[in-house]
Amino acid sequence: xxxxxxxxxxxxxxxxxxxxxxxxxxxxxxxxxxxxxxxxxxxxxxxxxxxxxxxxxxxxxxxxxxxxxxxxxxxxxxxxxxxxxxxxxxxxxxxxxxxxxxxxxxxxxxxxxxxxxxxxxxxxxxxxxxxxxxxxxxxxxxxxxxxxxxxxxxxxxxxxxxxxxxxxxxxxxxxxxxxxxxxxxxxxxxxxxxxxxxxxxxxxxxxxxxxxxxxxxxxxxxxxxxxxxxxxxxxxxxxxxxxxxxxxxxxxxxxxxxxxxxxxxxxxxxxxxxxxxxxxxxxxxxxxxxxxxxxxxxxxxxxxxxxxxxxxxxxxxxxxxxxxxxxxxxxxxxxxxxxxxxxxxxxxxxxxxxxxxxxxxxxxxxxxxxxx
Amino acid sequence: xxxxxxxxxxxxxxxxxxxxxxxxxxxxxxxxxxxxxxxxxxxxxxxxxxxxxxxxxxxxxxxxxxxxxxxxxxxxxxxxxxxxxxxxxxxxxxxxxxxxxxxxxxxxxxxxxxxxxxxxxxxxxxxxxxxxxxxxxxxxxxxxxxxxxxxxxxxxxxxxxxxxxxxxxxxxxxxxxxxxxxxxxxxxxxxxxxxxxxxxxxxxxxxxxxxxxxxxxxxxxxxxxxxxxxxxxxxxxxxxxxxxxxxxxxxxxxxxxxxxxxxxxxxxxxxxxxxxxxxxxxxxxxxxxxxxxxxxxxxxxxxxxxxxxxxxxxxxxxxxxxxxxxxxxxxxxx
Numbered sequence: 001x002x003x004x005x006x007x008x009x010x011x012x013x014x015x016x017x018x019x020x021x022x023x024x025x026x027x028x029x030x031x032x033x034x035x036x037x038x039x040x041x042x043x044x045x046x047x048x049x050x051x052x053x054x055x056x057x058x059x060x061x062x063x064x065x066x067x068x069x070x071x072x073x074x075x076x077x078x079x080x081x082x083x084x085x086x087x088x089x090x091x092x093x094x095x096x097x098x099x100x101x102x103x104x105x106x107x108x109x110x111x112x113x114x115x116x117x118x119x120x121x122x123x124x125x126x127x128x129x130x131x132x133x134x135x136x137x138x139x140x141x142x143x144x145x146x147x148x149x150x151x152x153x154x155x156x157x158x159x160x161x162x163x164x165x166x167x168x169x170x171x172x173x174x175x176x177x178x179x180x181x182x183x184x185x186x187x188x189x190x191x192x193x194x195x196x197x198x199x200x201x202x203x204x205x206x207x208x209x210x211x212x213x214x215x216x217x218x219x220x221x222x223x224x225x226x227x228x229x230x231x232x233x234x235x236x237x238x239x240x241x242x243x244x245x246x247x248x249x250x251x252x253x254x255x256x257x258x259x260x261x262x263x264x265x266x267x268x269x270x271x272x273x274x275x276x277x278x279x280x281x282x283x284x285x286x287x288x289x290x291x292x293x294x295x296x297x298x299x300x301x302x303x304x305x306x307x308x309x310x311x312x313x314x315x316x317x318x319x320x321x322x323x324x325x326x327x328x329x330x331x332x333x334x335x336x337x338x339x340x341x342x343x344x345x346x347x348x349x350x351x352x353x354x355x356x357x358x359x360x361x362x363x364x365x366x367x368x369x370x371x372x
Numbered sequence: 373x374x375x376x377x378x379x380x381x382x383x384x385x386x387x388x389x390x391x392x393x394x395x396x397x398x399x400x401x402x403x404x405x406x407x408x409x410x411x412x413x414x415x416x417x418x419x420x421x422x423x424x425x426x427x428x429x430x431x432x433x434x435x436x437x438x439x440x441x442x443x444x445x446x447x448x449x450x451x452x453x454x455x456x457x458x459x460x461x462x463x464x465x466x467x468x469x470x471x472x473x474x475x476x477x478x479x480x481x482x483x484x485x486x487x488x489x490x491x492x493x494x495x496x497x498x499x500x501x502x503x504x505x506x507x508x509x510x511x512x513x514x515x516x517x518x519x520x521x522x523x524x525x526x527x528x529x530x531x532x533x534x535x536x537x538x539x540x541x542x543x544x545x546x547x548x549x550x551x552x553x554x555x556x557x558x559x560x561x562x563x564x565x566x567x568x569x570x571x572x573x574x575x576x577x578x579x580x581x582x583x584x585x586x587x588x589x590x591x592x593x594x595x596x597x598x599x600x601x602x603x604x605x606x607x608x609x610x611x612x613x614x615x616x617x618x619x620x621x622x623x624x625x626x627x628x629x630x631x632x633x634x635x636x637x638x639x640x641x642x643x644x645x646x647x648x649x650x651x652x653x654x655x656x657x658x659x660x661x662x663x664x665x666x667x668x669x670x671x672x673x674x675x676x677x678x679x680x681x682x683x684x685x686x687x688x689x690x691x692x693x694x695x696x697x698x699x700x701x702x703x704x705x706x
Contacts, residue, residue: 078601081605083601083604083605106607107607108607110605110606110607111607113605114605114606115601115602115605117598117601117602118598119598122597122598122599123597123598123599123601123602124599125599125603125617125620125621126405126621127405127620127621127623128620129404136603136606136608137606140603140606140607140608140612141606141607170404170405172405183602186602186606190606
């Protein structure tokens with residue numbers, strides 16, 4: 001636990017974003033949870049938790065997935081892990097379509113695809129020793145290790161900054177941060193290529209958050225990992241991500257490189273989110289204007305038509321209620337789904353005018369209109 | 373079911389540092405949840421008292437021990453001592469129901485059999501039926517509950533309705549009629565062995581929904597814990613998750629409700645014997661003795677008191693132990 005770097009500030013050196021091959025590709029992915037009612041348990045509605053999200057993750061990079069509670073970030077993560085079956089869309093991992101792959105065919109692939117869980121108090125089985133927990137991946141995947149499972153587990157414990165002597169301990173003997181390290185050790189056991197981290201630090205104390213975030217970064221450099229980090233803490237995302245995708249009510253509204261997004265947010269929702277980040281310096285706090293969104297997030301049971309943000313957006317016009325803005329690349333590597341984006345030199349009105357003129361019939365389902 | 377660590381907080385907190393320091397001292401051993409529960413149970417004097425009585429009862433009922441005790445302190449349970457019975461009233465001669473060195477609990481009215489031996493052998497019957505019936509309930513209840521809770525959907529619906537049906541069953545009436553229909557010999561068993569088998573079946577087979585519901589509820593909440601997702605994301609099969617991840621977390625409620633179910637079953641066996649559908653005479657059973665005593669309590673009040681006390685003490689001991697066990701394991705805590 002030597003790393004004392006403050007997690008809330010941006011990293012000093014910008015990592016070179018690898019322009020390597022695409023490891024994970026998510027295309028128009030959606031999850032609708034049916035709502036049953038009545039005597040015959042007929043489906044009366046569906047909670048549109050995730051409603052057509054598309055993004056891709058390149059080898060070695062970290063994609064941050066942010067959004068407020070209930071916007072579908074975790075559902076997306078769990079669908080990538082195939083802990084939930086997608087309602088529609090396509091997940092491609094290493095060129096293989098895993099969307100409908102059976103659990104038995106998926107089993108060998110799981111070595112390369114692992115998850116860090118949100119709650120370290122619930123993600124470790126209280127009846128198993130640390131050795132059994134961290135060694136479980138080896139046993140489940142029937143992997144032979146050179147010097148036996150125990151040795152491998154102890155090396156993993158050391159890797160995440162725990163003592164190998166913790167092997168025979170039980171999870172209840174550890175603090176939250178230590179437990180999360182145990183969870184990370186388990187995730188790393190099979191040397192995965194992609195790790196989906198579902199709110200990896202949100203259950204931890206702020207001081208411990210920094211340790212775990214830095215551990216994740218160190219491990220990425222050491223083991224050449226690719227992360228999809230799901231979080232609602234914008235500071236954590238800013239610290240750890242190379243690229244950031246912002247979600248609102250089951251859709252991605254903006255994807256951009258980290259610096260681009262934080263310095264020039266284009267979508268009004270992103271602007272509102274960033275303006276809500278607390279500023280520790282009272283002097284700086286004076287000059288800034290906070291955007292206060294009115295009302296609540298609409299119910300995902302019956303999301304607003306067209307642009308889902310129009311009910312709370314201060315820039316909303318008639319077009320926002322009738323036509324869904326496509327996720328369009330307005331500057332290199334910066335995709336936004338908005339008719340009236342901010343902070344852009346590209347004339348947004350052009351795009352708006354274009355889509356306004358174009359007849360609605362040619363308007364394809366927008367999520368698939370992705371520009372790479 | 374993480375036991376709250378506050379109870380042993382100070383010691384637990386100190387350990388990681390001790391190990392990290394690696395200061396030559398013998399590393400403090402980590403305690404499993406079972407060890408912590410045992411420590412807590414040991415501090416509960418009432419529960420330990422109950423456990424002691426339960427242990428004593430079990431030892432008394434072991435094969436050989438019962439016979440030895442009966443020979444040493446009393447006389448064989450089916451030996452008549454009519455010389456000790458008042459021929460006119462039928463009550464035992466002597467004060468306090470004929471208590472003497474040869475007959476520490478006194479003697480039975482009319483026939484003059486030794487009450488101490490009959491209580492001893494009755495204890496064996498009660499415990500055997502109570503424990504075996506509980507075992508049947510717990511095995512069926514756990515399997516059904518865990519399957520219903522884990523798989524959910526229509527499986528859950530079917531099992532839940534099945535439980536409702538079993539709970540609605542008129543158990544006492546069914547027991548009385550079933551005992552009437554069952555032949556004297558069946559499945560290689562005869563006489564009171566068959567009777568005991570039938571009682572274990574009736575009591576055990578119809579009581580599983582109680583434990584089944586508890587296990588189902590616990591499984592429902594365990595299923596949502598992230599370690600189940602973690603196991604699945606590592607490629608674990610359902611059988612592994614059910615038996616290696618979920619079941620060990622159910623040990624606490626299973627243990628607790630088993631110890632609480634045993635006295636209920638002992639009472640139920642006594643009730644059936646009282647109604648005349650339990651163990652057949654001349655073999656002794658507590659319920660049967662109470663039943664016989666109802667007509668004689670005016671001449672021999674101790675004949676009601678002794679088996680009544682035996683049932684009371686046994687049931688109380690099991691319940692106290694079960695309550696203590698529940699507090700120690702704290703299955704309601706997360």
